[in-house]
Amino acid sequence: QCPSGAITEKSHVRKVLDALDDDTKHVVVQTAPATKVSLGEEFGMPQGTSVGKKMAGALKAAGFDSVFDTCFAADLTIMEEASEFVHRLTKKKDEIPHLTSCCPGWVKYCEYFYPELMHNLSTCKSPQNMLGATIKSFYADKMGINPSNIVNVSIMPCTAKKFEVGREELEVDGQQDMDYVLTTRELAVLLKHKGIDLNTVAEAEYDSVLGESTGAGRIFGATGGVTEAAVRTAYYLATGSNPPADLLDWKPVRGMQSVKEAVASIPGVGAVNIAVCHGLENARQLLDGIKATGSSKWQFIEFMACPGGCIGGGGQPKSMDAVEAKKKRIEAIYKEDTGATKRCSHDNAEIQSIYKDFFGKPLSEKAEKYLHTTFVNRHDRLFD
Template structure:
């Protein structure tokens, strides 16, 4: 317990821990000081001046970084403070491209909210409006500097949380712009398409590449058999887009909505996650038995894969050769399912709904087309699916629960927990321990790999077998820490799970955007993960190898995990990537 100090805020006596800020102390007594650039643990730089308060000093101070002290007297609501905040906000608005009606962030925009909260009627200043070109060359992320308020949250998350540093604050004064070096298009930088920048952007300056039109077109095309698959993290977050509390499980409603949108079949990516476990588990056991390259590192997260290709080319052989569940699913649909249903694979259109923007890049990888057709045709985010549901006039909250279609609609709890950090590891351990011991073990919850700690290490003693050393990292900064230890030989593991996004897919770059006011107060990663684990517990089958549907795919088609056919369809390879290629697009 840290030392407490007593201060007064607007005449109210407040006790607050020494070292905390005026912003936090005010919040504890029900005073919401407006903020814009502040995002807890990510961007605490006191740059935007929206949160100024009077502490009796010569000038007003930024509450988000001003520490509390014994006897401090703070005024948060006086004509001087209100006018200062209003002028600051008007200046920010003066050169903001105010095309709010058609902005993707309308009604979920922190700037719009501030203008309303601060009762800004007229904007007294007419700023110099620059017209920067849009960077929409990336398959995942669109950058619109005309809407940027220079809060630097995206720069911080990219540089410090993800240690990618694809964007920076460049130039100065009125020319200041957040961009890639030398005005390169984001696609030609080490950007891994994780989309964390989108999730922290308070306005519409960063957004996903909208692919909903491609999906509508496919659905409307009578020639095509359109199949949709949904990742585990989507069902525990999509409700937020319709006003439901964070962590509401909406699996049944989501399936019902997808059916109403007109998809021919609504399938579950989790079935393919079970396939992934069979293939990856087999790969792990083989590598351990045959002295293969260890540690084996998971390959489900496309942001992580691109990061590895850029930064750890020496570890590419450690990556599991397994495709991600998304792409395993697509390959199975265009082979097994096509054969079973008697549909020409060229007439099958696979849409994936993912919590992820990097999946948009992944589906375009030329190597991911084992059947001669792209495994997946279009990948949309949770947010885009919500937009389609709204556009179609579907009243999401009043939908009845419906079930996924056969034969790719049944998954185990292991497939479900892929959506949270530690989930792939836990799912793999449930199967690997059973296979190694030849028994159906009851102890299936590996809680030491759950939770939001950056790097989690666990040892599993296989009865009568080896002790497996495993590590889990989420967020690429944490992955870097872990991999440096592996590279230097400081730590040795059999198996490592890495997910690019902090918290795993539940906090992916394609998930519903929660404003700073929510993110500063609760850990959305933990809330959504809770729903994932509840879904797992509610299922009777919780181990991948016990999923009857998936085992049938092996029986009828793939033969056995790691078979020649499985390798052709379900495995891939990786290539080292240059950080800034000579040939690049400039904006």
């Protein structure tokens, strides 16, 4: 927080409390992967405690009508992004290097300072917004609810998500995907206000049909996670088989090194050079290198604005030993992945059925309408 108080966080706690008290509204909540390994810290639990089921129980006790999992939407993002990447590699080489787009802090930085690279950004919305758009279309239809009566709330590790929900480019038919974002810290405030203690609350499952997730969806919260998840599914798309063990636990893209480099060998596609970058100073240096040489040695680059990725986001619990906290949260995330029965996004049964029942296939016209977006050149606004 700003030490002089000149900058204050934009809190959505009151607005969410009001929505929960409004009987005419159907209030839906989703929880991001990084929040599930950090919320416990606000309730005195050790760093790196996985509290996903406790969190689902607490949100149900708080009165949310449906509790969905952003990890499901991370799997959905991977279906779209891996398909888009394979398409670019084989048919649209001018859009290579492929730059990830699920971090709104990074996307806005690119729009301000590297607008010439905007066409390299994946057009995929972030998991938060993919799920928001799906809730106000597919889910609203299925439940017979007017989308204008749905209030979409997300629990995010991130303050940049509060800006993202208001982006006009993310609207579908004039309707915002998401309504309110609570950071991990704000959710703790809301739960305490309602007298809910995470230590004692009963565990609950996430709600079907937007609640199943794989290990791939869960690792989105750590630097390198998006890349690892995308490579698992890109491998499947190219070969029809799941990746071998070394790609399922792909060590070169893990860890806190500022820029990690790796090569994925995918039969039928070849060797794919990949970089994973976290922290915007590292992004600046990497992008300036690309600008200076006019080319990139990587075909796929993951960018996350926060050091460590979302586990180190601006909305996460504060800690006197932040480095250790990030390490423990990352360990918890990979433990969840290793322990998951399914570790590839394309194996998620609810993902398979939503394509069958609604989107058709990745990159279909309907998927493009609800799950993809455009970007804005903000460079000139630097001088406003």
